[in-house]
Amino acid sequence: MTAGRSFRLASGGLVARDAPLRFSFDGADYEGLAGDTLASALLANGVRLAGRSFKYHRPRGIVAAGSEEPNALVELGAVGRREPDTRATTAELFDGLSARSQNRWPSLRFDAMAVNSLFAPLLGAGFYYKTFMWPASFWERLYEPLIRRAAGLGRIAEARDPDRYETVHDHCDVLVVGAGPAGIAAALAAARAGAKTILVEEDFVAGGRLVADRREIDGVGGAEFARAAQAELAGLPNARVLVRTALFGAYDHGEYGAVERVTDHLADPPPFAVRQRLRRIFAKRCIVAAGAIERPLPFGDNDRPGVMLAGAVRAYLNRYAVTPGTRAVVFADNDDAARTLADLALAGVEVAAHVDPRPGAAARLTAASGVATRAIEGVVTRALGRLAVTGAASVDAAGAAWRVDCDLIAVSGGWTPSAHLTTHLGGKPAWREDIGAFAPGALPPGMAVAGAAAGDFGLADALTGGWAAGARAAQDLGFAPPPPREPKVDPDAPARASTLRVHPGARGKVFVDLQNDVTTGDVALARREGFRRPEHLKRYTTLGMATDQGKTSGPLGLAELAALEGREVSDLAPTTWRPPFTPVAIGALAGAHVGPDLQPTRLPPAHAVAVEMGAVFVPAGPWLRAQYYPQGAESGWLEAADAEVRAVRAAAGVCDVSTLGKFEVAGADAAAFLDFAFANPVGALAPGRVRYGLLLRDDGMAMDDGTVARLAPHRFVVTSSSVGGPAAHLHFDFQRQARKPDLDVRIENVTSQWAQFSVAGPRARDAIARVLDPAFDVSDAAFPYLAAGEARLAGGEPARLFRLSYSGERAYEIATPAQWGAGLFRALVAACEELGGRAYGLEALNVMRIEKGHVAGSEIDGRTTPRDLGLDKFVAKKKDFVGRAMLSRPTLLDPARPSLVGLRSVEPDARIVAGAHLLAEGAPFDARHDLGHVTTFGHSPTLGRWIALALVKDGAARIGTRLRAVEPLRGHDALCEVVAPAQFDPEGSRLHG
Amino acid sequence: MLLIRCPYCATERPEIEFRHGGQAHVARPADPSAVDDAAWSEYLFFRDNPKGVAAERWRHVHGCGRFFNCLRDTVSDRILATYPAGAPRPTLGAEGAR
Ligand SMILES: [Zn+2]
DSSP: OOTTSOOBOSSOSSOEEEEEEEEEETTEEEEEEETOBHHHHHHHTTOOOOEEOTTTOOEEOOOOSSTTOSSOEEEESOGGGOEEEEETTTOBOOTTEEEEEOSOSBOSSSBGGGGGGGGGGGGSTTHHHHTTOSSTTHIIIIIHHHHHHHOOSSOOOOSOOOOOEEEEEEEEEEEEEOOSHHHHHHHHHHHHTTOOEEEEOSSSSSOTHHHHSOOEETTEEHHHHHHHHHHHHHHSTTEEEEOSEEEEEEEGGGEEEEEEESSTTOSSOOTTOOSEEEEEEEEEEEEEOOOEEEOOOOOBTTTSTTEEEHHHHHHHHHTSOBOSOSEEEEEESSTTHHHHHHHHHHTTOEEEEEEEOSTTHHHHHHHHHTOOOEEEEEEEEEEEOSSSOOEEEEEETTSOEEEEEOSEEEEEOOEEEOOHHHHTTSOOOEEETTTTEEEOOSOOTTEEEOGGGGTOOSHHHHHHHHHHHHHHHHHHTTOOOOOOOOOOBOOOOOOOOOOOOOOTTOOSOOEEETTTTEEHHHHHHHHHTTOOSHHHHHHHHOTTOSTTTTTTHHHHHHHHHHHHHTOOGGGSOOOOOOSOSSOOOHHHHHTTOOGGGSSOOBOOTTHHHHHHTTOEEEEETTEEEEEEOOOTTOOSHHHHHHHHHHHHHHSOEEEEOTTSEEEEEESTTHHHHHHHHSSSOOTTOOTTEEEEEEEEOTTSOEEEEEEEEEEETTEEEEEEOSTTHHHHHHHHHHIIIIIOTTSOOEEEEOGGGEEEEEEESTTHHHHHHHHBOTTSOOSTTTSOTTBEEEEEBTTSOEEEEEOOOSSSSSEEEEEEEGGGHHHHHHHHHHHHHHTTOEEOOHHHHHHHHHHHTOOOTTTOSSSOOTTTTTOGGGSOSSSOOTTHHHHTSHHHHOTTSOEEEEEEESSTTOOOOTTOEEEETTOOSSGGGOOEEEEEEEEETTTTEEEEEEEETTHHHHTTSEEEEEETTTTEEEEEEEEOSOOSOTTOGGGGO | OOEEEETTTTEEEEGGGOEEEEESSOOOOSSGGGSOHHHHHHHHHOOOOOSSEEEEEEEOTTTTOOEEEEEEETTTTEEEEEEETTSOOOOOOHHHHO
16 A cells, blocks of 8 residues: 555654664564654554554554554563553654554454454443343353453563663752743753753653744744753753653652653663663652643544544654655644644645634635645544545535545644643642633642643743743742743744534544544443543543543543533533553562562571572571571472481481571660560569560560570560561560650660571580580580570680570570671581581471471461460460450450461371361361361471461360361362370470480 | 651651651550450550541651651641650641641
């Protein structure tokens, strides 16, 4: 058809004719120029069919020349870089760019899903609420797969995004949004006054309409004026111009969000460069000079490729030197048409007709522009053609029907101020009768609007208004304002926006929202069904809910609804605009905080030793901990952990517990404070002793547990769990500062200052003696169970020793300042190995605590009380402590509450898994028969079977019975025996052995 | 982003250094076991949700670590005053009444 021919003008435009760029679209190769967008390059190659529509899969072309484009959405990139729904009108061309059309199968020219058009009556407004509701059983089998295949806009990337993003914070006095004439003037005024100024522009070229129209300012061409201003600002130390930077949101207290496309336009981005940069801009004043968005006009089949906004037609002609058609019909109801006619004629495009409904306007403008064409006082009723416009049907004032051959229909319904940023903080736009549009209303503090965004559509007004806004902002901030400026510009006739309705004689679908395929028929249907307010209409028809957020469709929808309701558009409240103004990649919002960089990974001081030993690691909260240390032929966690447990139970093992939360608590009232913060009476502890410590929340639920050691009368060392460290720290600080501010107590979080190791097993004392100063007496007489004290290592390094056991064996915990942690761990591993033992990891630690029935984070899950966990024997009887008041409340004493039990598999090999639900034997597997769940599990080499802890209704009463542990996701179903939580050595005889 | 003045550090610092800590001036009953269910649940669960000025507890978690109180307008999200824990709720002048 048109492909193969060049539609590039011989001269003009802001394109580099000496820099050809190769690109492809749907597999075909084309050539464009540096300075092109994908859209302008496609048009230069005569490609006018760009995609298929959302619902009806209708052929669609390019409508606009900027970020308001509703139609020409393409897919760029591949694999992890695949980016759907990219507007061809903003995608800057680079060498090697490869784009694909969307929503078509098998091909763009022949799309099988276009049969959806035949079912249009079924796909009308609210179709998803109605059509597919019945019968219910059809939903999963038929409707959902059908809708998923047919609907949806583009395909998401299925692989991880390989690109990098970053976030920066910018601070300035004056932020100017939009580098059109008003924004440039505002930035110049503010910057020349001395204010720290940032000018952001979403396009890659500054100028706005100055580069899209042929304009003259003080004898200089518009593009040249913009270029010079940009250069001047770039040369000022207090000003910055950020192009390719879309301001997408206004937030509280002068914060603005912008995303800068750093390397999207480069064929070969430099290594390590970020793809996009999120800019959080903090500005004392903001001037919104975001321009205006042109309105389409409603007529039949107004979505055909070749129907284009008139302002976009001029942008393609003037900025890109591309003719979007060869024979045009101009359909407008405002005096901007004179510019469109003149530009088309200058570019050698034949103007077949100029259609304007206003009395005498078509003839007047045609004469004024000196373009030889047919002037029709009337309206276009229908675009002809299917894959491309082939003509326009129109009706004149006398009722005569005209049919004009053309391949381009340039439409203009006037302009709507781009007020989006002014409403992000809750402001409402206000109706302006003089421009026939909603314009910014009350503004948030520190914000001003200028130029077309303020409804000043004339160039002279935009320049003087922008300049005044910039000067005022600078003056507000204490800078001496520059004198006012009165530039001389070529005259223009600002266009009042229309509320032109579709002609009764129109045939075909009249689209209001091109991106979501919403027609005037849908608006009428929604209204008939009672959705009569713009917000309801939006939800029901999805009008304005697509990625373009109705930038072009909003005013048409309002006008249509107003007409049906017999009201004025000014009486309707437009729907709320919310951030983001344009789509923002999630990657840009996440910045560098992805994957392992989401949060810092914490490593204990002896981590490197564990790495040397070949440990396998597992994340535990922010920590990376050794899960097991495989030796020899041990093939996986099960074999290694079994061997580690056996080594501890038979000889001695060492486990790195440096990750425990550690706190020093000191002061005359330290004991009184700990008695309040802990649920058990730890303040009564004698110096040189350590005991278990239980923390509760105010609501009586267990929060965390650990140990409390008293080193001296006024000095304690407290530990919490590893993952619970930060919460315990917060708890202590809160209780001290908010509840007990008068106590003499200081708390220091020393978690990372100390390395700590547990040494357990019948030979633990021998192992510990080998690393300690020989003068330190570790005999049971001198250092009995639950003793605590300060010691020295064999090399004289300071240490703390606690006789605590988690495994049920004779055990010690030894701590030393972090810098000696790796050395101490190495020495302990060697000592244990000499005694026939080995290092053990988290897996073995967990197995042994299950064997002993000790609770951890999987049982202390925020919903369990000390009683549920069998810890009520520890709870203080008299004193006041956090959580006490709730413990006697009847609901928390209900014996039916799930409580802690042990489980062991009846068959040695039947695996019990965490998360499995517990059922009585023979009970059906449903929620009503659910008795509880498995909290943690492991394989006990000691008992020769799988064991677990569980929270079960009437737990104590079920000991001795059998339950099924069922986990249907992975197909586990194990018959278990319910036992007391401590399954191994319940008398605790091994602690002293 | 809010700039928050820590009354202890006596400087304005960015919001990300702070953590919200719930309603301020909620007194824990002196003897929790002695109060009835209604009074205890009032203390434990019920909080004000004003449209306008709210007294809140904040913590300078990535700074001095201390808890302090602040008056914040929940409509504008502006912080109107910050003051040390234990100090009485300040009365706002014309600035705060806005
Ligand atoms: Zn502070």
